[in-house]
Amino acid sequence: MxxxxxxxxxxxxxxxxxxxxxxxxxxxxxxxxxxxxxxxxxxxxxxxxxxxxxxxxxxxxxxxxxxxxxxxxxxxxxxxxxxxxxxxxxxxxxxxxxxxxxxxxxxRGLAKERRTSFEGQGPSAEGMSGGPTIRREPQFAPEAVLSEDECKEAIAFMKHSADEDSVKMKMKLTFDYRHGMVLDPVQSNNILTVFPRFKDIKGLIKQDFVLMFGGAVSGKLLERWPTMFKKKVIQHCKNLPTTSDVQELLIAAEHPTDDSEESANFVWDSDLSSKLLLLHLIPPSAQGRKRPGKVSASQAERHLVVFKKSGTNIEEHLRNITGSDQPYLLAVGPQKNAVHQYFIILDQHAIPCKSTSSLGAFDELFKAHFVFGTNYNTILHNMYTFIQTVYNIDVGKVNESPRVAEVRVRLLS
Incomplete structure (x- = not known):
């Protein structure tokens, strides 16, 4: 007793x-x-x-x-x-x-971290690794460093405050504390429990990303995709072997004004269609020692974005999730090319995107990997490492396939 x-x-x-x-x-x-x-x-x-x-x-x-x-x-x-x-x-x-x-x-998490650290040892250790899970020095330098007790007080305040501006300020002040949790394999799974306001205040993912990389890097996808990459991706995909999936995406990407009910129910909008074409231009990858069977680009799409009709019970969708914890987009609307709300689904949590555009939602999805220290989905690894090029994050520092480098050369030439 x-x-x-x-x-x-x-x-x-x-x-x-x-x-x-x-x-x-x-x-x-x-x-x-x-x-x-x-x-x-x-x-x-x-x-x-x-x-x-x-x-x-x-x-x-x-x-x-x-x-x-x-x-x-x-x-x-x-x-x-x-x-x-x-x-x-x-x-x-x-x-x-x-x-x-x-x-x-x-x-297992500690062993993986040690392996990653060991593999990066040597004179060029810092130059041989990159991506959302590595340790990096944030751009943000707080004017005042909060003590652990002050951080806990701020965390308690945020959980119950109805003032969004105050919560955003407290989130900024607790960034170092939160970033330390993200990099700790013991505590990283508790981020959305300790900081639940990610799930009801839009824009917090972008705020943390800006604190990590600065505003100039944060805005690159929205600036460069429409002007530099989209048309070139479409043009290069026209040279791929003809399949019904590729043709459907090409039509949607080039002709966004097709509002027929039949088309709207089965085809994404122009920006998202151009993103999905990347999965055909840069085929899904099989990383690591245990290589899965070959996955088609159309199958990989379901690991990137899932569509649900308006009125879908989001909580029920979360309960039915099984398998990988890697984030993906949940698009909700009356039809595929008229989505009204995007959510980032991460570890059975739904984080609402601030943007209602598919390009803006994809931008937030990419940033969520870095904000929460989450590995890329194995199947989408090639596509995401290419997207790092658009932001100019860790170019040349991340393990990438020859196809990624080849496509980068073509699209940047």
Missing amino acids: RIDSEAKRLVESILIQKPGGEQIINEYNRTKSLGDETRRKMVNILAADMTEKNGSSPPRQVKEKYARGIVALFPYLSDPFSKNGYEHYYDGESGTGYLAWRIKTIQ
């Missing part, structure tokens, strides 16, 4: 101190249970605390103590059919349970 009391106090103190922890306790007090998302948050918080204090491989007795503390603090979560009641959180005999699985995820 003494040990369980000690474990209970440990878990309770962690949840009280960590962002989002009190909501977990409140939900249990209200319902005598925890929903799936709340349980995941609790496990993430406790596993993060455990690895911070005990390293990435905590001893068995430590993991058991945290598991005991969970069911001591929340007795209705105890499993009466197991030996100790907490095995579903950690079973020392089999090494399984929610805490064990989360710690393994943390270990």
Whole structure:
């Protein structure tokens, strides 16, 4: 009983101190249970605390103590059919349970970070890596650096403030704190929990991107795509082998005034069609050691943008998501070429785009990878590394296929 009391106090103190922890306790007090998302948050918080204090491989007795503390603090979560009641959180005999699985995820993230760091060692280390997940020095230099307590006060203020301008200012002031979380494999999954205003205040992704790269870089896609790239992409795609998919996109990209109901339901607008042509000009990629089967450009499109009719229940769409956590666009409107709202879908969260144009929404989607430190979808890796060229981000520093370099030369000549 003494040990369980000690474990209970440990878990309770962690949840009280960590962002989002009190909501977990409140939900249990209200319902005598925890929903799936709340349980995941609790496990993430406790596993993060455990690895911070005990390293990435905590001893068995430590993991058991945290598991005991969970069911001591929340007795209705105890499993009466197991030996100790907490095995579903950690079973020392089999090494399984929610805490064990989360710690393994943390270990994989740390191992990947170490591999990336090791592969970049040497005299040209900084010149051999690039993309949304690398460490870089932000352009933003705050006039005043907030202490950790001041950051927590600002975070608490933002969660309940109805003043959008004040929230945007606080988001700017907490940028360094948030950027540190993004680069921390233990905390990166909690960004939208700690900073939930991304999900209801439009423009915060662009604001963080500007703080990272500056306003000149941020505006390059919207400036350069219509004037430098769009017509050339269309022209080069006319030389590709003729397929119905390519022809449909070419017509939509060149003739945006076709408002027939049949066309509107199946064809995207001109700007998005020109973006999707890139998937045919630069075929989908298969990166890494475990190369997936060949994916067509039309199949890759579904990893970039998904269309739903107006009136779609967004929460239901989020619940039905399975598989990859890489962000994609959800386009909502009466028909494909008349989209009224775009959302960035990331890890079962919907972030509304500020722009209602397809080009502006794609711009925000690309920036979201850097703001949240998210890898490109493997299938879309070639296309995204080419888009880095448009922004002039890490050109020559990112692993790219010969086809990306070839198309870049053609379109910039």
